Amino acid sequence: MSSDEGLDKGREIFIEEAQELLTELESALLELEENPADTELVGRVFRAMHTIKGSGAMFGYDDIAKFTHEVETTFDMVRNGEIPVTTNLINLTLMARDQIRTMIEASQGGPQVDEARSKEIISGFKLVMAKDSAEREVASSVTATDTSTTGQKEAPIGRTSIVTYRVRFRPAPELFATGTNPILLLNELREVGKATIIAQTEAIPALEDFDPETCLTYWDIVLTTDKGIDAIKDVFIFVEDLCEVKIETIDEGGVFDEDERHLKLGEILLSRGDVRLDDLKGVLGKQKRVGEILVELGITDESHVASALAEQKHIKEVKEQKQKTDTASIRVPSEKLDKLVDLVGELVTVQARLSQTVTDFSDGVLMSISEEVERLTWELRDNTMSIRMLPIGSTFSKFKRLLRDLSADLGKEVNLTTDGAETELDKTVIEKLNDPLVHIIRNSVDHGIEQPDVRVAAGKSRYGTVHLTAGHSGANVLIQIQDDGKGLDKDVLFAKAVEKGIIQPDAELSEKEIFSLIFAPGFSTAQKLTSVSGRGVGMDVVKRNIEALRGTVDIKSKLGVGTTITLKLPLTLAIIDGLLVKVADDFFVIPLSVVQECVELTKEDIARMHNRHISNVRGAIVPYIVVREHFLVDGPRPDVEQIVVTEVEDKRVGFVVDYVIGEHQTVIKTLGRIYRDVEGISGATILGDGTVALIMDIPKLVSVVEKIESSSYETALSA
Amino acid sequence: MSKTIMTVDDSASVRQMVSFTLKGAGYTVVEAVDGKDALTKITGAPVNMVITDLNMPNLDGIGLIRAIRALPDFKFIPIIMLTTESQDTRKQEGKSAGATGWIVKPFKPDQLLGVVKKVLG
Numbered sequence: 053m054s055s056d057e058g059l060d061k062g063r064e065i066f067i068e069e070a071q072e073l074l075t076e077l078e079s080a081l082l083e084l085e086e087n088p089a090d091t092e093l094v095g096r097v098f099r100a101m102h103t104i105k106g107s108g109a110m111f112g113y114d115d116i117a118k119f120t121h122e123v124e125t126t127f128d129m130v131r132n133g134e135i136p137v138t139t140n141l142i143n144l145t146l147m148a149r150d151q152i153r154t155m156i157e158a159s160q161g162g163p164q165v166d167e168a169r170s171k172e173i174i175s176g177f178k179l180v181m182a183k184d185s186a187e188r189e190v191a192s193s194v195t196a197t198d199t200s201t202t203g204q205k206e207a208p209i210g211r212t213s214i215v216t217y218r219v220r221f222r223p224a225p226e227l228f229a230t231g232t233n234p235i236l237l238l239n240e241l242r243e244v245g246k247a248t249i250i251a252q253t254e255a256i257p258a259l260e261d262f263d264p265e266t267c268l269t270y271w272d273i274v275l276t277t278d279k280g281i282d283a284i285k286d287v288f289i290f291v292e293d294l295c296e297v298k299i300e301t302i303d304e305g306g307v308f309d310e311d312e313r314h315l316k317l318g319e320i321l322l323s324r325g326d327v328r329l330d331d332l333k334g335v336l337g338k339q340k341r342v343g344e345i346l347v348e349l350g351i352t353d354e355s356h357v358a359s360a361l362a363e364q365k366h367i368k369e370v371k372e373q374k375q376k377t378d379t380a381s382i383r384v385p386s387e388k389l390d391k392l393v394d395l396v397g398e399l400v401t402v403q404a405r406l407s408q409t410v411t412d413f414s415d416g417v418l419m420s421i422s423e424e425v426e427r428l429t430w431e432l433r434d435n436t437m438s439i440r441m442l443p444i445g446s447t448f449s450k451f452k453r454l455l456r457d458l459s460a461d462l463g464k465e466v467n468l469t470t471d472g473a474e475t476e477l478d479k480t481v482i483e484k485l486n487d488p489l490v491h492i493i494r495n496s497v498d499h500g501i502e503q504p505d506v507r508v509a510a511g512k513s514r515y516g517t518v519h520l521t522a523g524h525s526g527a528n529v530l531i532q533i534q535d536d537g538k539g540l541d542k543d544v545l546f547a548k549a550v551e552k553g554i555i556q557p558d559a560e561l562s563e564k565e566i567f568s569l570i571f572a573p574g575f576s577t578a579q580k581l582t583s584v585s586g587r588g589v590g591m592d593v594v595k596r597n598i599e600a601l602r603g604t605v606d607i608k609s610k611l612g613v614g615t616t617i618t619l620k621l622p623l624t625l626a627i628i629d630g631l632l633v634k635v636a637d638d639f640f641v642i643p644l645s646v647v648q649e650c651v652e653l654t655k656e657d658i659a660r661m662h663n664r665h666i667s668n669v670r671g672a673i674v675p676y677i678v679v680r681e682h683f684l685v686d687g688p689r690p691d692v693e694q695i696v697v698t699e700v701e702d703k704r705v706g707f708v709v710d711y712v713i714g715e716h717q718t719v720i721k722t723l724g725r726i727y728r729d730v731e732g733i734s735g736a737t738i739l740g741d742g743t744v745a746l747i748m749d750i751p752k753l754v755s756v757v758e759k760i761e762s763s764s765y766e767t768a769l770s771a
Numbered sequence: 772m773s774k775t776i777m778t779v780d781d782s783a784s785v786r787q788m789v790s791f792t793l794k795g796a797g798y799t800v801v802e803a804v805d806g807k808d809a810l811t812k813i814t815g816a817p818v819n820m821v822i823t824d825l826n827m828p829n830l831d832g833i834g835l836i837r838a839i840r841a842l843p844d845f846k847f848i849p850i851i852m853l854t855t856e857s858q859d860t861r862k863q864e865g866k867s868a869g870a871t872g873w874i875v876k877p878f879k880p881d882q883l884l885g886v887v888k889k890v891l892g
Contacts, residue, residue: 229840231849231871236892265846290872290890 245277
């Protein structure tokens, strides 16, 4: 690799790293705004700036380094308690963060950086530094106590070293008489850090002499914590004069030096070739352990040895933990992952073919190999999919910033709360989810949340809340955006839809149908257009985007209480569980997630319903679509057909097919350009024998057929 | 089932503050105005913990702690006393009478809940 190439690679990593740092910076800043006294957060901001500056300079981004330097200097002063955290400072730093992002984008071929703005921001920081150092001088000359308090404040920084302690807690026998429960104290120790606790029970006499009101047990505890010895002492504060509490430090810094381990005699002899491994093992097997010898000689007893061994184990675990976190993850370009997923997809297809071929041979040996391959393939598939999973939390934290800026623009006071940030979703889904979520949140803040005075008048808190939740539900992920704003007004929505010509004035709609009107193209309920929510082109795009991800949108609202929008998304895009069906010689796949049940449809059933596309599924009326007719498949209908009953947007619709073959692991292949716009087909898959099956887009099919039906109904009326 | 805590204090404002804080954290609270009142109310009540002031009319905190510890049902329940910084000797007296721990006045709601969690679990 030439040095140029190395530098390019470095740049790539720098840009990726900088993006992450900027995200981290943003969330740290927003948290800092809420807790200005949190020195830990100041530390985070400083470190992020420091890293961007350092690596920027290393890879030739001198402008970024120079610009970041000023911000870093300011936060160094904040860290030293010389400058207080103010809203002004946070605003300025957020601006700086955006500017750094623009600079990075410019280096990638993005729009040019506005140099004047950089200068403006830097002079802003200089002003903050100059003003505050001047103020500080005045302050320090007036009162000496002021500086001493700031001195105390900065103390916690850097006190995060991890120390392992050995604690012996030996309570007096009369401990219980003070109403103390030692178990609670031990539990409290567990909260302080990683604790290994061993009870020493040698003082407890035989049952007939035992007095349950006295405490004869004592405990040996090995505790690893970063909270310091005072935290441990605090646990025992009420019992310190009734108990013997001995705290010793056994390891500082949490890192155990590798090099300190000396080679054992046997190892040296072995490496010199003076003894053979087998001989050594045999001799070692005869040798008694130190603990056993000590117990045998009566020098100590088993419980003490057990305690010492536990300490050894604890320290080993802490060490392993430390090593684990050091190499917890590696960075891989996402194209490599995409390639891997493609390959696994191919493998799944080939595997299906293998299984099918093997069934034809009916060879026991081959069969068992094929089953082994099948098992491994599924495991490989699940593992590969899980690699692509990312927690949705990073997206959530972006919205915090969005909400802050939005509410400032609109003069509203809105808080964002989140739940389930650790929920994992396919990387591609997360990326495609971003825009729809932005739209929905904007709408919630702009149309949903009222102005503070309106809220107060309605008896609500002046602070509106937008609550984001993510969670798993079967093979789907549910994302909810909940606001406590004014809610949707059915009558207003209805009138608006009539005015826009979306529905007829005499249309009879359920509450749900009225709410879903906001997803209709060209619908906007805001009385005035604002810069925020745009021109009502948003929500229909949202619905389309979510449906493109094979997800659904659901909306619930209560007037005056708020609105909840629920997005239901599949876990992954590449492989789905499908139901394989056959119509004449063609295969189709229906996503299993929407399938409810399969029932038979006979010629008599059809006759009973007078050829109308309606079936009676255990007393419930279910309309159906005949796949054969819809896709114009030739050939006679068999006497007994199958209805696959699906549920889409709370409606049950059946699909009539010839045969239901069964569950099928469906690797989704996109259709070629010519077929891409075919309505009702979302992709294709290759079956075990090499034939192609089309994947039906159930929601789309239902809406297409509905449209055809209603227009034919209207033609029938007007005729 | 939520645990029941008895707060004993002759100052209505302290009782109010303790009671409000504990109720907010989901505990059931029984109030008593002095040691004597507390002893009357504790018998028959499912009290899991007592928080008592030391200086009270009729029966003071030390006396109350001794009396509670003498009752078989309450021999081992946690008892927390409210003291002031200057009452170090009183604190010792309370401890030898059988108090589990103490809170130094004035205290904040969080400190109170911290101590309750420590001794009651």
